[in-house]
Amino acid sequence: MREKKRSVQRLRGSITPAAKKAGLLFLFLLLFFAADAKAGVVKVTFDPSDDALAGSRYDIRGMAVLTEGNKTYILIASNMPDPLNGNPGHESLNSPHKFIARGDILINLNCANETLFDSSKNNHLYGIRFDPENESGVQGLGVYKDVMAKSVALNNYGPKDLAQYLNLAPSAKEGDFSKKEMITLRGLQNKPLNMIDKGMKIGDVKVLSAAQLPNFEGFNLDSFKGKHNVFGVEFNTSLLNLESTSWCAHYAMECFNDSIGQEHIIPEIPQNFALVSLFMVLMTGTILFLRQRLQYRGLDGNLNSEAMKA
Ligand SMILES: [Ca+2]
Numbered sequence: 001m002r003e004k005k006r007s008v009q010r011l012r013g014s015i016t017p018a019a020k021k022a023g024l025l026f027l028f029l030l031l032f033f034a035a036d037a038k039a040g041v042v043k044v045t046f047d048p049s050d051d052a053l054a055g056s057r058y059d060i061r062g063m064a065v066l067t068e069g070n071k072t073y074i075l076i077a078s079n080m081p082d083p084l085n086g087n088p089g090h091e092s093l094n095s096p097h098k099f100i101a102r103g104d105i106l107i108n109l110n111c112a113n114e115t116l117f118d119s120s121k122n123n124h125l126y127g128i129r130f131d132p133e134n135e136s137g138v139q140g141l142g143v144y145k146d147v148m149a150k151s152v153a154l155n156n157y158g159p160k161d162l163a164q165y166l167n168l169a170p171s172a173k174e175g176d177f178s179k180k181e182m183i184t185l186r187g188l189q190n191k192p193l194n195m196i197d198k199g200m201k202i203g204d205v206k207v208l209s210a211a212q213l214p215n216f217e218g219f220n221l222d223s224f225k226g227k228h229n230v231f232g233v234e235f236n237t238s239l240l241n242l243e244s245t246s247w248c249a250h251y252a253m254e255c256f257n258d259s260i261g262q263e264h265i266i267p268e269i270p271q272n273f274a275l276v277s278l279f280m281v282l283m284t285g286t287i288l289f290l291r292q293r294l295q296y297r298g299l300d301g302n303l304n305s306e307a308m309k310a
């Protein structure tokens with residue numbers, strides 16, 4: 001009997017360290033992926049401070065796209081006057097609303113294969129109208145699909161085409177996109193698209209002031225503070241019906257004195273969770289198997305006769 005106990009202890013002794021290591025590794029992976037999912041996916045894009053027409057008054061400085069679960073937040077930092085705080089912007093007599101307002105956010109879900117201009121021409125864009133006073137072609141705030149875009153820059157003292165803008169701002173960038181890429185995605189002789197023309201509403205949008213923005217790990221809001229006006233929009237990620245792992249967002253004010261764009265890469269978090277789940281199943285199976293072996297083995301590694309009878 002004593003010999004049997006010693007044998008089982010020897011067997012347990014040879015397994016425990018490996019099981020402990022595997023357990024710790026499993027715990028580490030679980031905590032890592034859980035923390036990753038909780039923190040969300042954050043990408044911050046900066047824009048030059050010398051590519052706005054008419055000085056720094058309408059300069060755009062940054063864009064951050066944050067996705068957390070089914071929520072997506074797009075933040076814009078610019079020197080644009082803040083209509084949320086009672087300052088609607090410069091007067092613009094040509095504009096129906098008589099002042100320069102904020103543009104719509106244009107989203108290209110297929111930016112790896114289709115330019116912004118072509119996506120608009122083919123009604124493939126998504127768009128977000130969040131300023132009730134701007135010259136958007138759609139009624140009401142919200143997220144829209146099947147969007148064709150338009151330009152309202154000329155109504156607001158802006159450039160008639162991209163070539164005119166680039167002549168006046170030769171060092172221009174559109175956030176993640178170089179001047180050369182801007183020409184490719186917008187077309188040099190085309191009007192600079194900055195507003196929804198037509199589209200179908202598919203969901204709501206919430207406008208958030210800087211104070212209402214969520215606090216995401218890895219996103220330093222202070223980098224956009226100072227004299228910059230920071231605001232954001234929030235909507236359900238599922239509205240975008242994402243099939244690819246990246247999408248591009250573009251933003252310019254009505255005057256198109258500056259523009260910013262971001263290619264937002266989506267880490268394959270669901271697959272990570274699938275891997276963790278698979279790992280969990282394998283670990284559980286291995287532990288159960290080893291425990292069963294322990295129960296079935298008796299003295300000197302021979303099968304336990306009682307267990308065999310069962
Ligand atoms: Ca800028």
Ligand SMILES: [Ca+2]
Nearest residue numbers: 047173174259
């Ligand atoms: Ca720019």
